[in-house]
Amino acid sequence: MRGNKDPDCSKPKARSGGAAFLLAQVGAHAAAKFGERLAELKLIPAHAGIVRVLAATPGITQQALASALQTQPSRLVALVDELESKGLLERRPHDSDRRSYSLHLTDAGHSTLQAIGRIARDHQQTLLAGLSEEQQRQLTALLQRVADQQGLIPRVHPGYRTIERPERSEKP
Amino acid sequence: MRGNKDPDCSKPKARSGGAAFLLAQVGAHAAAKFGERLAELKLIPAHAGIVRVLAATPGITQQALASALQTQPSRLVALVDELESKGLLERRPHDSDRRSYSLHLTDAGHSTLQAIGRIARDHQQTLLAGLSEEQQRQLTALLQRVADQQGLIPRVHPGYRTIERPERSEKP
DNA sequence: TATTGTTATACTCTATAACTATA
DNA sequence: TATAGTTATAGAGTATAACAATA
Numbered sequence: 001m002r003g004n005k006d007p008d009c010s011k012p013k014a015r016s017g018g019a020a021f022l023l024a025q026v027g028a029h030a031a032a033k034f035g036e037r038l039a040e041l042k043l044i045p046a047h048a049g050i051v052r053v054l055a056a057t058p059g060i061t062q063q064a065l066a067s068a069l070q071t072q073p074s075r076l077v078a079l080v081d082e083l084e085s086k087g088l089l090e091r092r093p094h095d096s097d098r099r100s101y102s103l104h105l106t107d108a109g110h111s112t113l114q115a116i117g118r119i120a121r122d123h124q125q126t127l128l129a130g131l132s133e134e135q136q137r138q139l140t141a142l143l144q145r146v147a148d149q150q151g152l153i154p155r156v157h158p159g160y161r162t163i164e165r166p167e168r169s170e171k172p
Numbered sequence: 173m174r175g176n177k178d179p180d181c182s183k184p185k186a187r188s189g190g191a192a193f194l195l196a197q198v199g200a201h202a203a204a205k206f207g208e209r210l211a212e213l214k215l216i217p218a219h220a221g222i223v224r225v226l227a228a229t230p231g232i233t234q235q236a237l238a239s240a241l242q243t244q245p246s247r248l249v250a251l252v253d254e255l256e257s258k259g260l261l262e263r264r265p266h267d268s269d270r271r272s273y274s275l276h277l278t279d280a281g282h283s284t285l286q287a288i289g290r291i292a293r294d295h296q297q298t299l300l301a302g303l304s305e306e307q308q309r310q311l312t313a314l315l316q317r318v319a320d321q322q323g324l325i326p327r328v329h330p331g332y333r334t335i336e337r338p339e340r341s342e343k344p
Numbered sequence: 345t346a347t348t349g350t351t352a353t354a355c356t357c358t359a360t361a362a363c364t365a366t367a
Numbered sequence: 368t369a370t371a372g373t374t375a376t377a378g379a380g381t382a383t384a385a386c387a388a389t390a
Contacts, residue, residue: 019308020202020296021327022315027199028330029322030192063348072382077350099348099389124192130321135314136191142303142311143194149302150201155193158200235371244359249373271366271371347390356381367370 030127031157037119041112042086046079048116049157051105054089055113059102061094070156088112202299203329209291213284214258218251220288221329223277226261227285231274233266242328260284 035045053068054060062080066073080103083089088109091101105113128136152158207217225240226232234252238245252275255261260281263273277285300308324330 018292018296019312019315020206020292020299021329022312022319023195023199023299024203024206025199025324025329026315026319026322027195027197027202029319029324030199031196032330034192034196061348073349074351074383075381094348097348097390101349120190120192124190127192127195127322128318130317131314135317138310139314139318140191140194142307142314143191143198145302145307146300146311147194147198147201150198150299152197152201157193157197158204233371245372246360246374247358266371269367269371271364273372345390348388349386350388351384351386353384354382356379358379359377361374361376363372363374365371365373367368 030123033127034120034123037123038116040119041115043112043116045157046159047083049155050076050079050083051088051109051113051116052155054103054105055110058104059092061097061100061102063100065103068156069159070153071159083109202295205299206292206295209295210288212291213287215284215288217329218331219255221327222248222251222255223260223281223285223288224327226275226277227282230276231264233272233274235272237275240328241331242325243331255281 031045038045038048049069050065053065057064057068060068062076063073065080066076069076080089080091084091086108087106090104090106092104094100094102128139131139147154203217210217210220221241222237225237229236229240232240234248235245237252238248241248252261252263256263258280259278262276262278264276266272266274300311303311319326
């Protein structure tokens with residue numbers, strides 16, 4: 001265990017929980033703050049994710065959307081319903097398969113997309129206000145490197161995928 | 173907005189969602205992976221947080237613990253119950269106030285604390301495997317800077333504090 | 345028979361507010 | 368009256384499996 005002879009620096013990494021904890025902590029903070037800002041648009045982060053995917057791949061089906069976002073199709077129903085009732089997207093009949101829909105952003109949907117972009121940039125600026133531009137570039141590059149190496153899919157938030165909870169202690 | 177004359181680099185930050193998104197994404201990934209590893213000990217991250225606070229401040233009451241972790245006292249009951257039934261902590265009578273308990277780690281609790289530390293280090297090493305030691309130091313410093321500037325409390329994970337969800341669309 | 349979107353069900357987690365026993 | 372710990376209740380979110388329409 002770290003053959004250091006100077007006892008004063010024998011635990012150089014146990015500062016504030018380590019980089020991994022900092023990542024989780026700052027990341028949760030970033031997600032929470034973004035969610036707060038998004039509330040201005042009466043949306044939640046999951047809505048924003050859908051809008052972004054739809055902008056990138058118009059006409060996508062709900063199955064494909066679920067696959068792209070790594071979530072269950074049944075989970076999308078309510079979210080797509082909400083976006084549709086807000087007039088931000090349309091469910092159009094699919095050309096060749098009458099079981100499925102083609103999802104398309106409306107004009108209002110595209111406006112919302114832009115608003116989301118503005119909020120995201122504003123959010124990021126506030127979040128990284130303590131860093132110089134050069135430091136922000138460094139941070140981005142380092143995070144991108146970790147994300148790539150860890151096999152994270154660009155633009156897809158894990159959304160807290162099912163975490164195996166150990167047996168909740170015996171409860172008779 | 174960024175007075176760039178070269179159109180090709182007019183959007184230098186819209187790469188993979190920006191640093192803020194990367195932070196949320198990598199942070200959620202880090203938290204999820206840590207949770208998976210912690211399952212080896214039949215614990216969840218919230219348990220680990222309690223154990224760490226107890227190690228730092230032995231004899232703390234549940235109210236003070238709730239305050240330290242920024243959570244509701246009622247939320248701690250089940251968690252403390254579980255740790256007690258595992259023999260990792262004890263509820264001892266408080267010296268001067270018979271309403272409250274003094275929480276103390278047992279020997280097994282201290283062993284578990286060490287196991288948590290090992291898991292955390294192992295986890296961090298895996299998470300940052302794509303970075304050199306110098307890059308890891310850089311990343312840690314940058315994250316620490318953001319955490320400080322954002323007013324995050326050292327060692328306290330936001331745990332996803334209540335996010336204001338906008339009115340769930342009308343549902344008659 | 346398989347697949348798309350949807351609905352139904354059960355289960356977990358949480359916040360809130362009671363409750364008790366002390367202070 | 369106020370506080371510590373606990374319990375009860377209700378609500379949101381999710382995974383899973385069923386379902387009807389279509390392939």
